[in-house]
Amino acid sequence: xxxxxxxxxxxxxxxxxxxxxxxxxxxxxxxxxxxxxxxxxxxxxxxxxxxxxxxxxxxxxxxxxxxxxxxxxxxxxxxxxxxxxxxxxxxxxxxxxxxxxxxxx
Amino acid sequence: xxxxxxxxxxxxxxxxxxxxxxxxxxxxxxxxxxxxxxxxxxxxxxxxxxxxxxxxxxxxxxxxxxxxxxxxxxxxxxxxxxxxxxxxxxxxxxxxxxxxxxxxxxxxxxxxxxxxxxxxxxxxxxxxxxxxxxxxxxxxxxxxxxxxxxxxxxxxxxxxxxxxxxxxxxxxxxxxxxxxxxxxxxxxxxxxxxxxxxxxxxxxxxxxxxxxxxxxxxxxxxxxxxxxxxxxxxxxxxxxxxxxxx
Numbered sequence: 001x002x003x004x005x006x007x008x009x010x011x012x013x014x015x016x017x018x019x020x021x022x023x024x025x026x027x028x029x030x031x032x033x034x035x036x037x038x039x040x041x042x043x044x045x046x047x048x049x050x051x052x053x054x055x056x057x058x059x060x061x062x063x064x065x066x067x068x069x070x071x072x073x074x075x076x077x078x079x080x081x082x083x084x085x086x087x088x089x090x091x092x093x094x095x096x097x098x099x100x101x102x103x104x105x
Numbered sequence: 106x107x108x109x110x111x112x113x114x115x116x117x118x119x120x121x122x123x124x125x126x127x128x129x130x131x132x133x134x135x136x137x138x139x140x141x142x143x144x145x146x147x148x149x150x151x152x153x154x155x156x157x158x159x160x161x162x163x164x165x166x167x168x169x170x171x172x173x174x175x176x177x178x179x180x181x182x183x184x185x186x187x188x189x190x191x192x193x194x195x196x197x198x199x200x201x202x203x204x205x206x207x208x209x210x211x212x213x214x215x216x217x218x219x220x221x222x223x224x225x226x227x228x229x230x231x232x233x234x235x236x237x238x239x240x241x242x243x244x245x246x247x248x249x250x251x252x253x254x255x256x257x258x259x260x261x262x263x264x265x266x267x268x269x270x271x272x273x274x275x276x277x278x279x280x281x282x283x284x285x286x287x288x289x290x291x292x293x294x295x296x297x298x299x300x301x302x303x304x305x306x307x308x309x310x311x312x313x314x315x316x317x318x319x320x321x322x323x324x325x326x327x328x329x330x331x332x333x334x335x336x337x338x339x340x341x342x343x344x345x346x347x348x349x350x351x
Contacts (some may be wrong), residue, residue, distance in 0.1 A: 035271075037239075039281065064278055064279070064281065064282075067236070068236055068281075068282060071233055071236050071237050072238075073236050
């Protein structure tokens with residue numbers, strides 16, 4: 001069950017998204033929540049805004065992480081995510097999570 | 106992240122019974138930093154008496170463990186009052202013993218619902234708040250019958266064996282979130298009703314290598330340990346308290 005990705009830097013750290021320059025602060029906060037709440041063994045600087053949260057090319061989080069992330073996003077940002085297709089879309093990467101959070105306002 | 110809270114909220118189901126009461130009393134006596142919620146269905150006189158002894162730290166709440174809405178209301182009540190839930194002791198239970206060939210279907214369903222579905226619903230009700238707080242202790246009361254599977258208890262033994270499997274599977278799911286899930290398998294435990302029947306007590310004691318029945322306080326001591334911060338590395342474990350039977 002241990003996720004080996006938690007112990008290595010990610011090659012996609014340079015993928016930070018430049019389409020949302022105004023979102024930097026929010027994206028930094030989201031990354032910090034992901035790292036802290038999921039107790040990942042990487043820093044928030046080691047992955048980009050468009051790094052896939054799930055899958056081998058990204059953070060490689062699993063379904064238990066996904067549940068933890070949903071709970072953490074609700075706790076920290078008030079973002080309630082329904083199960084199913086909405087969750088898949090929102091939890092794609094930091095940018096999509098940020099979009100969902102901004103849509104709350 | 107696995108940090109025990111300064112003030113713990115504890116929910117015990119089946120809290121009007123001997124083991125539930127012993128658990129509650131032990132928490133209340135050993136720690137001033139706990140708030141204990143006694144989950145009871147209908148019979149609740151003994152639980153209310155205990156709550157009256159500790160009016161600031163103990164409260165009876167109505168809880169039908171097979172009912173989703175009842176769990177939601179109970180957990181909401183605790184979260185509203187304390188903002189957290191740290192320990193769940195799934196202790197509610199019942200017996201409907203008979204041989205399988207003559208067992209009414211209702212007796213099968215009732216026992217499975219109370220023990221297995223009730224445990225599932227309890228775990229599901231607390232798991233999100235526990236994950237959010239990165240801390241939790243779930244203790245499921247199974248039974249030696251889960252391991253021995255005695256004749257006449259197909260429903261009860263199957264339900265309790267299911268509780269063990271649920272415990273071990275859930276433990277793997279939530280370990281990284283600072284939540285432990287463990288089970289206890291008591292053997293013969295003395296109850297006030299059983300104590301009235303000396304012949305029965307003696308007959309049961311002869312089956313036990315320790316030559317006596319367990320006391321509710323001994324089960325409570327195991328719950329106390331598993332509920333504590335020091336037990337953070339024990340998860341998915343099955344602790345049997347049976348005087349050496351199994």
